[in-house]
Amino acid sequence: MTFLEKIRCLFTFGQGVALSLPEFDDASDPIALFDTWFNDANKSGILLPEAVSVSTCSKDGQPSSRMVLMKSFDERGFVFYTNYGSRKSHELEDNQKVALLLHWNVLQRQVRIEGTVEKTTLEESANYFNSRDRGSKVGAWASKQSQQLTHPNELKERVKQFEQEFSGKDVPHPEFWGGWRVKPHYMEFWQGRTSRLHDRLCFEKNDQTNNDWQTFKLHP
Numbered sequence: 317m318t319f320l321e322k323i324r325c326l327f328t329f330g331q332g333v334a335l336s337l338p339e340f341d342d343a344s345d346p347i348a349l350f351d352t353w354f355n356d357a358n359k360s361g362i363l364l365p366e367a368v369s370v371s372t373c374s375k376d377g378q379p380s381s382r383m384v385l386m387k388s389f390d391e392r393g394f395v396f397y398t399n400y401g402s403r404k405s406h407e408l409e410d411n412q413k414v415a416l417l418l419h420w421n422v423l424q425r426q427v428r429i430e431g432t433v434e435k436t437t438l439e440e441s442a443n444y445f446n447s448r449d450r451g452s453k454v455g456a457w458a459s460k461q462s463q464q465l466t467h468p469n470e471l472k473e474r475v476k477q478f479e480q481e482f483s484g485k486d487v488p489h490p491e492f493w494g495g496w497r498v499k500p501h502y503m504e505f506w507q508g509r510t511s512r513l514h515d516r517l518c519f520e521k522n523d524q525t526n527n528d529w530q531t532f533k534l535h536p
């Protein structure tokens with residue numbers, strides 16, 4: 317983003333933004349557009365532009381959402397890492413349908429993604445786990461994510477226990493911790509505009525085996 321664009325964003329905040337939209341036609345690729353928007357978000361100085369809401373659904377149809385950090389994306393999908401014993405992971409095991417939501421407020425932009433999940437490979441999960449700092453690695457072992465604490469000091473005690481267990485050694489990658497890749501079949505790019513006359517650029521595909529996206533626009 318240029319300095320001038322930043323100033324224009326500041327002045328138009330809340331009333332739509334002055335960033336130009338890319339050309340949009342049937343040949344457009346939503347991953348390439350996401351890449352452009354993600355770069356804009358990174359350059360804009362927004363804290364944690366990679367923070368994304370993940371919505372899952374329980375067997376009986378109860379949706380739930382939480383934030384995670386998106387660690388990578390490409391043509392294959394959007395990846396985040398978590399505990400495979402967590403609530404979100406249990407729900408994703410039962411129902412692979414998932415929705416992601418990103419909001420970059422300074423840019424007046426929102427991206428909606430719908431798709432299905434698959435687990436990242438063991439190698440991919442281990443590679444990412446091994447890149448984390450030691451404290452977060454120990455934390456992953458200590459946290460029985462989404463389970464109730466049985467007593468107030470349980471988490472602290474478990475951290476101590478695993479610090480001792482791995483003292484002087486590398487912290488290994490736990491098999492209960494890894495990535496989910498969201499394979500999109502619907503993506504919508506929302507750009508705020510004046511008078512609430514926003515742009516909504518949508519991409520949809522019916523066949524996961526190819527990269528043929530249909531494009532259309534929606535009323536705001």
Ligand SMILES: Cc1cc2nc3c(=O)[nH]c(=O)nc-3n(C[C@H](O)[C@H](O)[C@H](O)COP(=O)(O)O)c2cc1C
Pocket residue numbers: 364367380381382383384385386396397398399402403404405461462
């Ligand atoms: C900004 C932000 C980023 C987060 N990133 C992650 C993440 O990448 N992975 C994760 O497991 N939890 C992350 N969390 C915690 C989750 O929001 C959530 O509390 C946790 O994963 C348990 O969710 P669940 O019980 O629905 O499975 C993050 C929270 C915030 C606020």
Ligand code: PXP
Pocket residue numbers: 385397398448452
């Ligand atoms: C519980 C948990 N797991 C994973 C992450 C992902 O971030 P990182 O791998 O950078 O620690 C976060 C980020 O808040 C988190 O809270």
